[in-house]
Amino acid sequence: MLEELLSSYDKNLSKHGIDGERLASRLEEISKIGRLESGGVYRQGFSKEEKDAKALVSKWMTEAGLTVETDAAGNVFGRLIGQDDSQSIASGSHLDTVPAGGNFDGVLGVLAALEVAEAWQANNYKPQKSFEVVIFTDEEGARFSSGVFGSRAFMGYLDDDLLASLEDDKGQNLSEVLKNYGSSLEAFKKVSRRDWTFFVESHIEQGKRLEKQNLPVGIVSGIAGQSWLEIEFTGLAGHAGNTPMNDRQDALVAAGQFVSDIEAFPSEFSETAVATVGKFEVLPNGANVIPETVKLIVDIRDIFEESRDQLLNKIHKHAETIASDRGISCSVKRTSSVKPIPIEESYKKELKSILDDMGIDSLEVPSGAGHDSMNIGLEIPVAMIFTRSKDGISHNPKEWTDLNDIVLTTQVLKQFLEVQMEK
Numbered sequence: 111m112l113e114e115l116l117s118s119y120d121k122n123l124s125k126h127g128i129d130g131e132r133l134a135s136r137l138e139e140i141s142k143i144g145r146l147e148s149g150g151v152y153r154q155g156f157s158k159e160e161k162d163a164k165a166l167v168s169k170w171m172t173e174a175g176l177t178v179e180t181d182a183a184g185n186v187f188g189r190l191i192g193q194d195d196s197q198s199i200a201s202g203s204h205l206d207t208v209p210a211g212g213n214f215d216g217v218l219g220v221l222a223a224l225e226v227a228e229a230w231q232a233n234n235y236k237p238q239k240s241f242e243v244v245i246f247t248d249e250e251g252a253r254f255s256s257g258v259f260g261s262r263a264f265m266g267y268l269d270d271d272l273l274a275s276l277e278d279d280k281g282q283n284l285s286e287v288l289k290n291y292g293s294s295l296e297a298f299k300k301v302s303r304r305d306w307t308f309f310v311e312s313h314i315e316q317g318k319r320l321e322k323q324n325l326p327v328g329i330v331s332g333i334a335g336q337s338w339l340e341i342e343f344t345g346l347a348g349h350a351g352n353t354p355m356n357d358r359q360d361a362l363v364a365a366g367q368f369v370s371d372i373e374a375f376p377s378e379f380s381e382t383a384v385a386t387v388g389k390f391e392v393l394p395n396g397a398n399v400i401p402e403t404v405k406l407i408v409d410i411r412d413i414f415e416e417s418r419d420q421l422l423n424k425i426h427k428h429a430e431t432i433a434s435d436r437g438i439s440c441s442v443k444r445t446s447s448v449k450p451i452p453i454e455e456s457y458k459k460e461l462k463s464i465l466d467d468m469g470i471d472s473l474e475v476p477s478g479a480g481h482d483s484m485n486i487g488l489e490i491p492v493a494m495i496f497t498r499s500k501d502g503i504s505h506n507p508k509e510w511t512d513l514n515d516i517v518l519t520t521q522v523l524k525q526f527l528e529v530q531m532e533k
Contacts, residue, residue: 111137111138111141111213112134112135112137112138115134115137115138115513116131116134116513118512118513118514119131119134119513119514119517120514123514123517123518123521124517125521126229126233126521126524127228127229127230127231127232127233127524128225128226128228128229128517128520128521128524129225129228130513130514130516130517132225132228133221133222133225133513133516133517133520134513136170136221137213137214137217137218137221137516139166140163140166140167140205140213140217140221141213143159143162143163143166144157144159144160144163144207146210146507148210149210149507150207150210150211150212150506150507151207151210151211151212151213151507152207152208152209152210152211153205153206153207153211154206154207154209154248154252154253155184155206155247155248155249155250155251155252155253155254155259155260156184156247156248156253156287156288156290156291157206157253160184160205160206160247160248161184161291161292163205164180164184164186164205164245167186167188167205167220167221167224167245168180168186168188170224171186171188171224171227171243172188174188174190174224174227174228174231175190175227175231176188176189176190176227176243177189177191181263181264181301182288182293182294182297182298182300182301183247183259183260183263183264183293183298183301184247184248184260184291184293185244185245185246185247185260185261185263185264185301186244186245187200187242187243187244187304188224188227188242188243188244189240189241189242190227190230190231190237190240190241190242190243191240192236192237192238192239192240192241192531193236193237193238193239194238194239194240195240196305197239197240197305197306197307198239198240198241198242198304198305198306198307199237199239199240199241199242199306199307199308199309199310199527199530199531200241200242200243200244200304200306200308200309200310201219201222201223201226201241201242201243201244201309201310201311201312201523201527202219202220202223202242202243202244202245202246202311203216203217203218203219203220203223203244203245203246203249203311203312203313203481203482204216204219204220204245204246204247204248204249204250204260204482205217205220205245206247206248206249206250206252207250207252208250208252208505209252210506210507211250211505211506211507211509212503212504212505212506212507212508212509212510213509214314214499214509214510214511214516215313215314215316215504215505215509216249216250216313218312218313218314218497218511218516218519219311219312219313220243220244220245222312222516222519222520222523223243223244223312223523224243225520225524226241226520226523226524226527227241227243229524230524237527237528237531238531238532239307239531240305241527241531242304242306244309246258246260246261246264246482247259247260247263248260249261249481249482253278253287254276254277254278254284256272256276257480258480258481258482258484258485260482261482261484261485261486262485263298263301264301264302264303264304264485264486265303265485265486265488265489266301266302266303267485267488270299273295273298273299284298303490306486306490307490307491308490308491308492308493308530309483309486309487309490309491309492309493310483310492310493310494310495310523310526310527310530311481311482311483311492311493311494311495312494312495312496312497312519312520312523313477313481313494313495313496313497314496314497314498314499314504314509314511315328315475315496315497315498315499315502316479316499316502316504316505317475317478317499317502318499318501318502319473319475320473320475320496320497320498320499321498321499321500321501321502323471323473325470325471325473325498326470326497326498326512326514326515326518326519327465327470327495327496327497327498327515327518327519327522328472328473328474328475328495328496328497328498329453329458329461329462329465329472329473329474329475329495329496330453330474330475330476330477330493330494330495330496331382331413331452331453331458331474331475331476332382332413332414332450332451332452332453332476332477333413333450333451333453333476333477333480333481333483333484333487333494334382334384334411334412334413334418334450334476334477334478334479334480335411335412335413335415335418335447335448335449335450335451335484336409336410336411336446336447336448336480337409337410337411337418337419337422337444337446337447337448338407338408338409338410338444338445338446338447339407339408339410339422339425339426339429339442339443339444339445340405340406340407340442340443340444340445341365341368341405341406341407341408341429341440341441341442341443342403342404342405342406342440342441343361343362343364343365343368343403343404343429343432343433343438343439343440344361344402344403344438344439344440344441345358345359345360345361345364345400345401345402345403345436345437345438345439346358346359346400346402346438347394347399347400347401347402348399348400349398349399349400350397350398350399350400351398353400358400359400359436359437359438360400360401360436360438361392361401361402361403361404361438362392362401362404363436364404364432364433364436364438364440365390365404365406367432368428368429368432369387369406371428371432372385372387372408372425372428373385375421375424375425375428376412376421378421378424379412379417379418379420379421379424380412380413380414380417380418380421382412382413382414382476383410383411383412383414383417383418383421384409384410384411384412384478385408385409385410385411385421385425386408386409386410387406387407387408387409388407388409389406389407390404390405390406391404391405391406392404393405407445408425410422410425411450411478412450413450413451413452413476413477414450414452415449415450418450422444426442429442430442448480448484449488451483451484451487451488451492453492453493453494454491454493457491457493458474458493460526460529461493461495461522461526464522464525464526464529465522468518468521468522470518475496477494477496481494493526495519495522495523495526497511497515497516497519498511498512498515499511500512
């Protein structure tokens with residue numbers, strides 16, 4: 111991996127204290143932790159692999175002059191003391207992965223933030239406010255099927271009922287997992303947020319917009335809020351041979367029409383809205399039986415809450431209309447809802463100005479995926495910077511981001527953080 115990262119690297123990009131070769135070397139070292147023979151890596155949240163990766167980065171933090179602390183949720187904070195240590199600005203991401211994941215998702219954001227601190231130390235720059243490099247625990251949710259877990263704990267968004275219900279694939283509850291990790295449920299419940307006034311996260315795009323525009327770096331316009339509708343169409347099962355076509359109550363035909371129709375709905379409300387049916391269950395699921403029941407989930411997202419909810423309401427009503435027209439029944443239940451996080455215009459303008467000065471065209475890109483910034487942004491101002499992803503591939507051993515793009519992102523992050531420090 112190291113040789114491939116460095117093979118096309120433009121060493122002229124290593125300036126202002128940012129060292130591309132150091133970034134490449136650290137990416138290589140982390141990639142060895144949890145590496146799979148079948149390809150990719152797996153560092154499950156609260157696993158030995160995730161903990162080892164945090165320990166390695168904590169070592170680098172200490173060597174860079176940062177004071178390192180870990181909370182009871184496993185979140186790691188490396189603090190660079192500023193001129194005013196009463197408050198801090200933070201940046202970072204996560205080091206855990208999905209099963210057979212890639213080497214850049216999450217890791218890039220952590221190492222870019224640390225590299226900024228390294229650059230400041232090299233240049234004897236003492237920021238006005240303190241700066242924290244953060245590693246959040248279990249962002250991917252592979253342990254408990256409950257994503258952005260560390261940042262949710264940090265913000266106090268985990269209630270007792272949810273905590274009591276958590277169980278991993280080995281049957282271990284949260285208390286057992288925390289004990290094995292070196293923490294405790296009692297301490298976990300006392301985790302509290304820190305003195306942050308602002309948080310910025312660098313992350314690979316996990317899409318193709320930047321690649322299509324041949325741009326190394328993009329400005330995140332907002333983080334989409336996800337809502338799920340669980341829909342069940344119920345008709346009447348019957349013999350596939352003896353029931354005339356004009357005398358059927360076929361739930362699958364209704365569901366098929368519904369799925370086809372909603373493809374056109376998102377653009378009616380927003381350029382950034384999307385709707386996806388990715389889970390589909392047909393009952394009784396017999397080759398010679400007219401389907402009686404179809405259960406499906408619609409994943410609806412947008413970076414704006416109002417348009418997201420308008421789209422959701424239209425999809426809800428459309429399901430009921432199709433069912434009524436076809437003489438079958440339909441039930442609709444909203445099972446999940448996450449608030450979108452639009453990025454403030456002032457932060458986007460500041461990033462655009464930085465990119466203009468660097469001679470890079472600016473492109474605003476919505477984040478359809480969730481990130482730790484999504485939780486932080488509910489109560490603390492946030493911004494995000496995207497880095498180009500090769501072929502848009504993510505959560506996959508083929509995930510790749512060019513070192514030139516990583517270094518350019520880090521340069522942007524450094525300048526952006528310096529702007530925030532002077533406010």
